[in-house]
Amino acid sequence: MTMRQPTRPAGGIPRGLSRTGSVFFSYGFRPFFLGAAIVAVGVMFLWILALTQGLAVGGSYGASAWHAHEMLFGFASAVVTGFLLTAVPNWTGRLPVSGPPLMALFGLWLAGRIVLIDPDLLTVDIAVTIDSLFLPAFLLVCAREIIAGRKWKELKVLAILALLSLANIGFHVGTLTGETTGIVQRLAVSAYIVLIMIVGGRIIPSFSRNWLNQKGQTRFPVPYNRFDAIAIIAGVMALGSWTLIPQDRLTGGVALVAGGLHAARLLRWRGHAVFAEKLLFVLHTAYAFVPLGLFTVALGQWQQLAPNAVLHVMTVGAISMMMLAVMTRATRGHTGRVLTASKITTASYVALLFAALLRPAADFLPAQGLELYAAAGLCWMLAFGLFIFEYGPMLTRVRRVV
Template sequence: MNETHPIKRKPVPRGIAHTGPVILAYGFRPFFLAAGIWAVVAMGLWVVCLMTGFPIGSGYGGAAWHAHEMLFGYTSAALAGFLLTAIPNWTGRLPVSGIPLAILFAVWLAGRLVLIRPDLVGVGWAVGVDILFLPLLFAICLREVIAGRKWRDLKVLAAVLALAIANASYHALIVWGADTGLANRLAVAAYIMLIGIIGGRVVPSFTRNWLAKRHVINLPAPYDRLDSLALLTALAGLGLWVVWPTHLATVIVCIVAGALHAMRLARWQSWQTAEERLVLVLHLAYAAVPLGFFAIALVPSGLVDAASALHVFTVGAIGLMTLAIMSRATRGHTGMPLTAPALTAASYGFLVIGAVLRPGAMLVPAHYMTLVAISGLCWMAAFLLYVVEYGPALLTRRKPRPE
């Protein structure tokens, strides 16, 4: 009787491809580079618009274009770079790379180009092009999370879906000539929840790793009920803020959320990270989360205006956290030492200054526009330094293979 032998199958290869264009080898490469460049270009175009009257956004409206490109242009690229790099680590699957990555990036880039002068193609067509990116990113990430059976990460994708809805709503409100405040707040709320969820993993984890190498005994507290309560309260507070930004219930819940997130941060040993700016900056960025909750709770009293409160979240929490993650991930995934050299530290410093000046400008009405302009220049300087320092690595440097 003939014996049958099972066919030996080759294992599915895992890891990063070492052939083809480096820029398309991993999601963080094109998207982090583009995020850095667009952070500078978009802010620069807005400054030119303010100074010269250049019709940025044409029929879409200059102020609306600026807000959109900060929330859905720059930040969506930074988010895509992070998710396309982190999800393979969560699922153990291969990263999206090569032609699929190039197509996804082209969709993001097309949205940026058509919205600069949407009248050239028609506002409807421009909006249609821009709306495609976030649902496509959501679909790709959802496929990977389901295939990897990482069900707990679906809550991260819920925030991406909220961003896609916020983007579509923002465009619809612009076309209808209505106030975009609700869509703005929904987008900011989604990003703050992502910082709460993902930042709640990476900030204490990176801090623990760094402190452990220094043989420090007091390490960040592990995730427990306080963390869950902080996230649930944040979700409630942000949900109320989106719908009823000045309601008493919003004020009360946001104060509680701010206090819980301040307590959460205090358990991560922030004061022990001053020697390593690559770690310290994560704590500074997360500190803007409770500050943002307190700021929006003060808006109904008139002590803080709505725009200033919003910018505590956007420049402080979102801007600084994305810059911190982009620089750290770039260093880690290209084989650079996990420490912040002078140029990186300078980029953090500029953005911290900008994050303080933008909401703080309301305290000095006589110099309000000057301080807002300086804040914008600090934003541009921070991301220009990122592009100068890390652009060559993103384009050409591969992480050395383990021997």
Template structure:
């Protein structure tokens, strides 16, 4: 065996920063913990704002603050935790840890604090602090992917760049144009593409590994031309929705994307994973992608309120998938058994309930506040359970320094 072959086959070491706090030993630890805490906290603050009006976000405005913190606050932390953990697996390079990781986490946390009350540091300073995080994350990920020569993963960078651009434009649109709908759609579209790209990698892999252990011969379909076609149609649909959400052609494109990704999901044979929630939740979360495209099509044809369709994608697709990935990766990279616990299953149920009932404000406007409160409570429960169960795990040393196969 040559040295090159040996290097390729050896797993990437974990927990490389051994002299500092354990939580800074790997990217998923601080960012998943931060995402869980902030997701629950930001939602609680939003419910208080809706119910009592506390001037949340200062000059940013309560609604804009809520949209921003869901799209660029908690979601960006969950994405950072995933990318800083997955990219070393893809490239074979060492992960970001220790002081550089602390600096990145601090930048993200600073953005959350200054946007709560921008007047404390000045609006421009608050915006500059918040807007810096995603470009820095992009540069770190780009360096690793390029250095590792993983050219096929450049599409992940494209989505990350779109998110960084959307965040910057969000602030401009809010303060200058007074309307954040376009940058919000751009951000949702970027997250949807990431879910479809990354989901196309992990869902068939995790499902196949689980089925192989049980001696099942009929495995999920591997990536092929059909998947590429489905992703291209989805990209066209999301671009059309971003630029012209109420155009008939947007509706047609979204319907086509819903059909193709519905078939794609069926090809992964998710129903066979019903006995294991840790795998099944990935398929259910991807099911919200299909529902999202159907909802966006209905909105384009004037059959559904646009805000309701948007929340199918955000509370449904993004919320369920981020929690699914956070729990799976946390268990896989901290030496826990790859099997959902009772608390984990409860958190899955809660986030699915939140995604299912939040769009109902369009159908039942007379109880809009009550629906928001109920959906928000389910959301808070889901991510609080994650923090309660996995917070201590993320903070303590793991026994195994090597990541098990199939953990990401």
């Protein structure tokens, strides 16, 4: 079949997969997945130089604040954008945003990355203003698509994007005023984890069931039911409590219960049965860090685990590993590749898993902290460097025929 030409609904923005123009901007996952991977490697490289050589990255914004911001709102927001620009058309039945509007959205995201490397060149106020525009703009794009498609049950995605937009602005305000940014960091992490709970609960059992069915198996993951809804509600309550009152005893108790529910939820998806296909198994592995993260919240409340360790179990383990899993699978699926993990892809998963384990370990072994930071950072760069090496050509040169 031929590619669909872009269409322009009345009062809307052009959409569609066109044979004309750059293939790179024919679908949202292409620029945003590749951009996210490049930022992941670049930010970590500069952060290691800041730690070891005193590189003044981030200027007066501060190297530590810059690193935290770029991971939470630079790298992670790009992956979410690439995923939703690809998923929302499937949910709504509308053609995807592509061409000049996609270029403009990507350009806005990229501008934020560039100006924050040395915000003093434009003044910090102008730099953070530029960066703060992207997430609200993306929220408006998604809102129009979901509302136009009348997919009211997907409005919860808009709520998550709104929280991320507010958290990003709050992070900037806290950094510039010298206030703590802990609460907005926890808010952003919680928003990403809730998105994983919702979307992961949709795609992981579905993909696993399809694969098992193709292999002639008859025991499938338990489909979404009331138990899943209870687990998600408990998870939202635990994360909300952790965001607002991380050291309260109530937080530890709710997080412990929620962690148990999500561990049981994961077991219902029969991850062990799909071990042979690493493209699938990594989704289960990434989701395992959700209950693990909730358990660490409980341990942190009982002062058995440092706050940074709790944060990195969720950010490197659950969020980043799920994002890499989605990036690899979506890229293969939407560029006509076989849905199976290559040796390079599997190596990237293993490298990121080591990063997810080594970074929190640094908080347990402060004497070896610098070495563990460096090892975790190198594993992180290897994981996303392998993604760039293998998937970069797919994202920039291979056009899907539909």
